Amino acid sequence: MLIKGGLVLDPANALQGRYDLRLKAGKIAALGPELSAEPGEEVLDAQGLMVVPGFVDIHVHFRDPGLTHKETLASGSRAAAAGGFTSVVCMANTKPVMDEPELVRAFYKRAAREAVVHVYTVAGVTRGLAGEELTDFAALKAAGAAGFSDDGNPIPSARLMRQALEEAGRLGLPVIAHEGDLSLVADTIVNEGTAAARLGLGGMPAAAEDIQVARDVLLAGLTGGHVHIQHVSSARSVAIIRAAKVRGVPVTAEATPHHFTLTDEALLTWGADAKMNPPLRSAADVAAVRQGLADGTLDAIATDHAPHTPTEKAAGLAQAPSGIIGLETALGLTWTELVQAGVLTPAQAVAKLTYLPARIVGLAKGTLRPGADADITIFDPNATWEVDPARFYSQSRNTPFAGRRLTGQVRYTLVGGRLVYANGTVLEKEAFA
Ligand SMILES: [Zn+2]
Known part of the structure; x- marks a missing residue:
């Protein structure tokens, strides 16, 4: 997969800017400006989003x-x-x-x-x-x-x-x-x-x-x-x-x-x-x-x-x-x-x-350095939304933030290079296994 056009922010490497990310075999394979899609590569458009x-x-x-x-x-x-x-x-x-x-x-x-x-x-x-x-x-x-x-x-x-x-x-x-x-x-x-x-x-x-x-x-x-x-x-x-x-x-x-x-x-x-x-x-x-x-x-x-x-x-x-x-x-x-x-x-x-x-806790996580696990969050820093506990994936609803308007909303979550959440929906495990 190629994640294209997003604003990449990787504080562990003091990296911030417009970069594309190529994912292969569960890892981050490449990070650079203007990577072009290879034949058969899935492209995720991250324009306007933070990666x-x-x-x-x-x-x-x-x-x-x-x-x-x-x-x-x-x-x-x-x-x-x-x-x-x-x-x-x-x-x-x-x-x-x-x-x-x-x-x-x-x-x-x-x-x-x-x-x-x-x-x-x-x-x-x-x-x-x-x-x-x-x-x-x-x-x-x-x-x-x-x-x-x-x-x-x-x-x-x-x-x-x-x-x-x-x-x-x-x-x-x-x-x-x-x-x-x-x-x-x-x-x-x-x-x-x-x-x-x-x-x-x-x-x-x-x-x-x-x-x-x-x-x-x-x-x-x-x-x-x-x-x-x-x-x-x-x-x-x-x-x-x-x-x-x-x-x-x-x-x-x-x-x-x-x-x-x-x-x-x-x-x-x-x-x-x-x-x-x-x-x-x-x-x-x-x-x-x-x-x-x-x-x-x-x-x-x-x-x-x-x-x-x-x-x-x-x-x-x-x-x-x-x-x-x-x-x-x-x-x-x-x-x-x-x-x-x-x-x-x-x-x-x-x-x-x-x-x-x-x-x-000593986990080798939290960076987008090439070679790292392709665990990635893509969010819209400008999207405003209202907290609705009825829509939570958690089994419980105990929150004092119901009805609160917040700015900053997750769009995509990738674990080991696979999409597990996209635009409001958690993808079932069979779909990405
Ligand atoms: Zn405690």
Whole structure:
């Protein structure tokens, strides 16, 4: 296939301009101005569109195995394709939990059959994500774990986190940390602030997150192990990570579209569809997260795509599970809230959706260099559209962005040189197998 006439943006190679791309045998075979079609070559017209490396989301929940009433490898990977993501990393809080090598191996076998994009998984830091006993990191790495995370559950003890960073550091993998001292949660996982007070809830202060971020960057400095901080939501956490990076601590961090877009005021409109962990916080926190993305303190954008059924979300703010889906709104929110708002350049935004997250978990993805896998996203940076959850490929609908107008829309997603999404439709696997 020849992708012709698009504006190519490949931040990993500081490349930006009008180039054509030739794909052969699943790889990028050539990149140059004005390549002409060879006999029999399919041509994809990318005039007016941006051609970028396929997006990489290092934080998703596909709920498979065990919680497939919320999402499956099949539905989650189709949502990824529709959102322009060609590689995703699943969290370990499935049922059973990903804490044994056989489970990880079985996961990859099924993903190869059922998913339409590249799907990876982390393994739990602790058995059962119970925060007590470390899993067998070496065996889990050999089975294909992309890192270690108890995401959903903060690691309760500093001693355990130290051991995890030492172990993972020896293996060259990150400990991926969900931060929040749960002893500081009053009753419900919402931000302790005026919105919670109006709802009659106690909430959770930003300090709960900050305390563990501070602890873990200190432990990363002590051990030399790489800690990756997930879904940073508070201004103080951004400042702690910034200072740690200046000292040379091996720390990376991500922000979600919801944390750079919404404040806890969204709870008043959206109820449980604006409940996530860590919670939405104040306008000052949102501004700090944006600043952290702009100055490189926050390396990556990750969605924390967290599907739940309407029934589960209807249980009321206090009872409903935390989390929202994010794969199909990520590009639109990034483009509208960060690029159009002047927070990030297009190249910075694409970098945070491609090679920077890939590098955190050691995936050789996120570039259009000839020889690289032909995982490619093509989007219209000027198309404006309205979020309609009824059209999502995700099995779930829990989003506070329904009805929102966004600019930036995915047109085509290619995985290994094959179209898996084109103009609103995920192509069924048989069609490209
Ligand atoms: Zn989390």
